[in-house]
Amino acid sequence: MRRWTVTLTLLTCFLWPVTASAADAQPVTIEILDESGEHLPARIYVQSLDDESWHYVRPAGDEGTAVRYEKQNWINKDSVEYHTTVSADPCVADLSEGRYRLTVERGKEYFPAIREFDVADESLKLRVPLKRMIDMAARGWYSGETHLHRTLDETRNIILAEDLNVAFPLSYWVTHAGQPPTSGNKNIGGEIPDRLITVDDTHVIWPRNTEYEIFTVGEKRHTLGALFLLNHRSVFDRGVPPWEPVIRQARSEGALFDMDKLDWPFSMMLPVTAEGSLYELANNHVWRTEFAFRNWNSATTPWLQPPWGARQGNEREWLHYTLGKYYTLLNTGMKMSPTAGTANGVHPVPAGFSRVYVHLPDGFSYEKWLAGLKAGRSFVTTGPMLFATVNTRDPGANFEFDAAGEAIDLRMEVVSQKPITFCELVHNGIPVRTYRVRGERMQNGGYRSLVSDRFSLHESGWIALRVWENHDDGRFRFAHSAPWYVTVAGEPVRPRRDEKQYLVRRMIDEIERSRDVLSDEALIEYERALDVYENLQTQDDSAKVRANARRPKSDEALAYWLDNMVRHHRFSIEEVHQATGMDHAAIESALERLGLNDVPLPEVATDHIRVLPYPGGRHPRSGFLDGAFRPQRESKVSVFLPWEGAGYVVVDTPEAIFTDLGLTYLAHAHVPTIWTDQGVALPPLEWVRNDDGSLEIERTLPNGIRFGSRVVPEEDSVAMDLWLQNGTKQPLTGMRVQTCVMLKGAIGFSDQSNHNKRLDSPFAAVHSEDGRRWIITAWEPNHRTWANPPVPCLHSDPTLPDCPPGETVHARGRVWFFEGDDIDGELERLRGSLERRVSRDE
Structure with a gap:
């Protein structure tokens, strides 16, 4: 031993x-x-x-x-x-x-x-x-973290206690522009050797590492952000900015660069200036204890909902923001490997709570570990262990396929202390495949989950895996692989138009903010990064837009839909383009003409709940997108929450109708229906908007079945009536309906977890982070209530009575909103009102 x-x-x-x-x-x-x-x-x-x-x-x-x-x-x-x-x-x-x-x-x-x-x-x-869950070294995987603020003596103790194989204490730490690390204001002090410290055969410390974290320029408080220089040998005698001289010197010494967090104001300059940097996917704001940093330095990308392009959010939103910026840079064609760090020594978090594992099948050495980290033969984790190969190769591998559609084989194993909630295959930033495997219970009490999949890709880019392990207390642990890079038919990966716009805007804003503060030499680095981003070639999405967009047919319709999208749903120009097919210039001209630029959110109505047709152009789900290709907007309404700035839910009514004939209607493409099996495409429809604020839709299917929905906003709830008329010559039996309340747009309710859900048939409910606000839905007659964490969504799914030819049957539902502590009492009150309504209907 x-x-x-x-x-x-x-x-x-x-x-x-x-x-x-x-x-x-x-x-x-x-x-x-x-x-x-x-x-x-x-x-x-x-x-x-x-x-x-x-x-x-x-x-x-x-x-x-x-x-x-x-x-x-x-x-x-x-x-x-x-x-x-x-x-x-x-x-x-x-x-x-x-x-x-x-x-x-x-x-x-x-x-x-x-x-x-x-x-x-x-x-x-x-x-x-202590009982082992897994022996990673026995499998050839060795851990490390790249963001520690501890003395060397402390680190010797810590890496054994935390079983961290490699540690990089940031011995030199500078927070003032122009100040060299030789006199850094936050250095740990003492003698810092220029050689590896070997604690034992598989636990080592590289002692010379520097953090430039600039908060002050001259006498002015002016936050830039942080860059870590790891594995260097000399003590730098240069201050920053500009950054290129010290980056050049560090690179000559074999140093790696760690970009810490990309919400730092200056950070989008770094991928260009410090090419090939690492990025902390599991960073120092992710802790064992409660999340704290809800306010951030830079706005999120606008396509992350929530937090809607804002500068604040909860822990899961922070993580999605962290991942989203990484995905955006990967989509430009940059290759960067993930790492992990905690800032233990500063923050309330154990060393190695976030860590990176590197695969070394031939055994451990510091040099091989460093090379594996840089190459991306790795995954980061705060809990689950993620082993995966693509075509038998580790993460970091590059593939070249002569044509689209070549088969790709995925093998994944996850070992975790608790059952994993779901895994996702991410392609070019989009979760394209969802794996829900609870795993088998191992003899030691842990869980082992296996996934084998075969799929194909039709465009160049990258793929990665991420794993979510939700806990009963509402917290979560996650793991994320480094990317595999894929070239299809020789084509480069290209970002989406909104991704390019985000990068350009970040640099323009930072140049303007720093123009009178930084030197000309420093600003040249910013201008160079801006030039790189402005010259990015973007995806050609014209075929996708043509297939899904609905162009307004009149000026009146254009005014309505732009108001719906921009003022109520806070769409970006790119999202309007996706929804309407209009080009950016035409959209911007129309918004100017209609006075819809920079309009404030509408005030919360006091006499009724605001309900609008969902405009499309933005997927209403956060995850399980492979379960909802091409979502139809005519089945969906947006119900806006009756609290200031709280967003909206999207109600799919109906999402699906099942009869004894089979799957008779589906509001998106995912599995075959009785119509797709026959090669029949259903025509697109639109909601009828009535003067009283209600919405109605009616569809006639090719076999004569007619169905429809009526949605009526009331003072403190929304009433829904779903009806079906049997236009066939045979009775319809065994009918059930899926109605879905999607929570992606509801701020404070959108965790991809069931911890904040309550299922008490016929009620399905979700509460806000503080537990005081509730969204509740119910349908009668009720088939079942359930929730789907990856989406995330609520279901109270009704049945429809058997229906003879020529007859019409109904199911009725409602969405309520409640604020208070007595949810049990509220559900009892609502249950009583439902029973009285059913009694009246009978």
Whole structure:
């Protein structure tokens, strides 16, 4: 068995605190053991269950080491991280009488161990075995993180406790423009060697790494952002900006560049100036504790809904923003490998909570690990372990196909502590395939999920895999592979028009913001990046737009739909183009003529819920897009939430109708219907907009079945009536309907999780992040209630009574909104009103 021994000069003398000085404090000896009984290094939490105070441990003897970590976020005071990392030796907590909870963790490959215990008037000894979930080194995978703010002595202790194979402490840290790292204002101090520090055969530290994180230019507060220079040998004597001289010097020394977060104001200059940089897909705002940084430096891309091109959002929205910027850059043809970092030492997060695993099938060495990281033979994770090959090759591989449609074989294995919620195959930034595999329970208590798939690609670009593991407390863990790069028929990958516009706008805004602050030499770097983005060639999407767009047929229709799209749904010019087929110049001219540029959101109506036809052009789903190709807008209405700035839900009524004939209607392409099997295409329709604000739609199918929906906005709810008339000569039986409430556009309700859902037939409900606002739907007669996390959406699906020829049957539904704490009482009230309505109808 491995025995961890590390010599840390004076570490045991000054890094562990005495946590209980009262005379009645009792020593509680703690030993962390592996399954063979050998001692393990680990991270330890001790919390009083009486007063919720935190406590720390010290070494039990002279050989052990213990490093206390105590951080509370300055924005969210509930975001805390209070722990001790310990060596593979017994340790002691000095505790007063009371009840305590002990939590022990070690990186990602062991299950947490939790013990509750009582301290009385005598000493106590706790032996805590840690159970392995997986042995990544045995599979040839080795972990690291690229964003640490710890001393070298602390790092020696930490990488063993967290089982981080490679660490890059940012020993030099500068926050003032022009200041060189030789005199950095946040350097860790002490002697920083220019050689690898080997803690043991598979745990190493590269000590010379620099963070330039510029907040001040001269005497002016002017945030630029951060770039990490990793694995360099000299101590840089240059300040920034400009950046190119120090990047050139660092590159000559074999350094890698890590772009940290692309929400930094200056950051879109870096992919051009520091070509080939790494990017932290799992970054230092993703924590074990509560999320804190809800306000961001730069606006999100406008096609991310939520947060709607805003500068704030929740944890999942932050992650999608982080991924979205990476995807945008990959779509320009840039190749960049993912990495992960925590800023442990600054933020309330354990080292390695976000980490990157690199595949080294021939065994570990620092040089091979660095090369694998740069090449992208890797995945990042905050929890699940993601193993995947495409045509038997690791992530980072390049493929060239002579023609579109060649078969691609995917093999994926996910090992996780909890069942995964879903996995996605992402192609050029779009989740094109969804895999919902709960996995088999392993003997050790973990889960193993396997996916085998064969698919084809019709355009050049890249593919990657991402995995979501939702937890019962509403938090989540995720994993994301590095990309595989694919060239089809020699064609380059090209960004969408809105992606190019986003990059150009980011650079224009930053140049204007910095013109009177930065030097001419610094601004030249910005201008060079702008030139690269302005000269990007974009996708030709004309065929796709022609197939799906609906051009307004009159000036009156144009005015209505532009108002609907831009003022109510906050469409970008590109989204209007997708919906209408109009070119950008024509759209901009019409918006100017109609006074619709920069119009504010409509005020929330007080006498009725606002309901509008959904305009298309923006997919109403966040995920499971492979379950809804070419969504038809005539079945969908937008129901706007009765709270300021809260967005809308899209109600598909109906999404699908099933009869004894088969799938008789489907509001998108996904699976065959009785009509697609016959090669029959249903014509597009539009909602009829009535003077009272209600909407109506009616469709006649080729076999004579007629069906329709009526949607009526009321003061505090929306009433819906779905009817079907049997125009065939045979009775229709076994009829059921899918009606879907899609939550992508509802701010605060759009988590791809069932944690915020409540299913209590006939009610399907979802609550906001704070739990005080609810969206509720119900249909009668009811078939089932369910929810679909990847979409995300709610279903209260009705049945329709058997229908003789010539007869008409109905199902009735409603969407309600509730604000308050007593959701149980509200559902009981609504249940009573439904029963009274059914009684009246009978």
